[in-house]
Amino acid sequence: MCGHCLIDPPAFSTTQAGLLYQGPIKQLVHDFKFHASPRAGTLLAELMLLTPPMTQGDALLSVPMTATHARKRGFNQSRWLAERLSRELNVPIVFAKRVKDSPSQRTLNRRQRAANLASAFxxxxxxxxxLLIIDDVVTTGSTGHALARAxxxxxxxxxxxxxxxRTPLGKD
Structure with missing residues (x-):
């Protein structure tokens, strides 16, 4: 556990992220997320399957987007990954709803990210x-915390x- 999690424990129990968000992995995630590359998504799903969590859960849960954000991006990368993993592992998917339309997390610090997603799902x-939340990148855990809390x-x-x-420690 990181120091932040020791001081203020998150609502989720564990996080499994087999790769660091840097170098070629960062580029691969970027190609998948912002250019809707199915080739990059397929490779990322395969890489996830190489480092599965210790416990599978009863269902997978993708991180929901608002309809506006999904239309703008063209797809929900978390849902795309969850659908692939669901088929591969024969585990159902459940869905939550994003009820708060808030700015992207990308430019926010830890405190701003937490406030941005409070009561969002x-x-x-x-x-x-x-439940097993499926996501592309974990930075501060704010998205996972808000979704887990819901x-x-x-x-x-x-x-x-x-x-x-996950982002390398100290990069959030």
Missing amino acids: EFESPPPAH ALDAGAKRVDIWAVA
């Missing part, structure tokens, strides 16, 4: 007991994160 029906409030008992990569 909700579930329309109770989720399974153990899942726990809706009835989940445990939430973990499985991401492609």
Whole structure:
């Protein structure tokens, strides 16, 4: 656990991210996320499968986007990854809804990221007991924390994160 998590524990239990968000991995994520490259996405999903989490969970949960943001980008990279992993692992996907349209997290610091996503997600029906959030990059854990908090409030008992990569410590 990082120092921030020791001081202010997140709502999620664990994070599995087998790669660092730097160099070729950063470029691959960028190609997937901002240029909708299915070739890059397929490779990222395959890389995720090489470093699976210790516990799989009852269902996968992609990070939801607002409809406006999804139209602007053209697709939801988290959902794309979750669909591929779901098929490969034979694990269902559940969905949450993004109810707060907030700015991109990319340029925000840790405190701003947490405030930006407070009460941003909700579930329309109770989720399974153990969820596994699928994301591309974990930086501060703010997205995972906000989504996990919503899942726990809706009835989940445990939430973990499985991401492609994490930013190197000290880079958030």
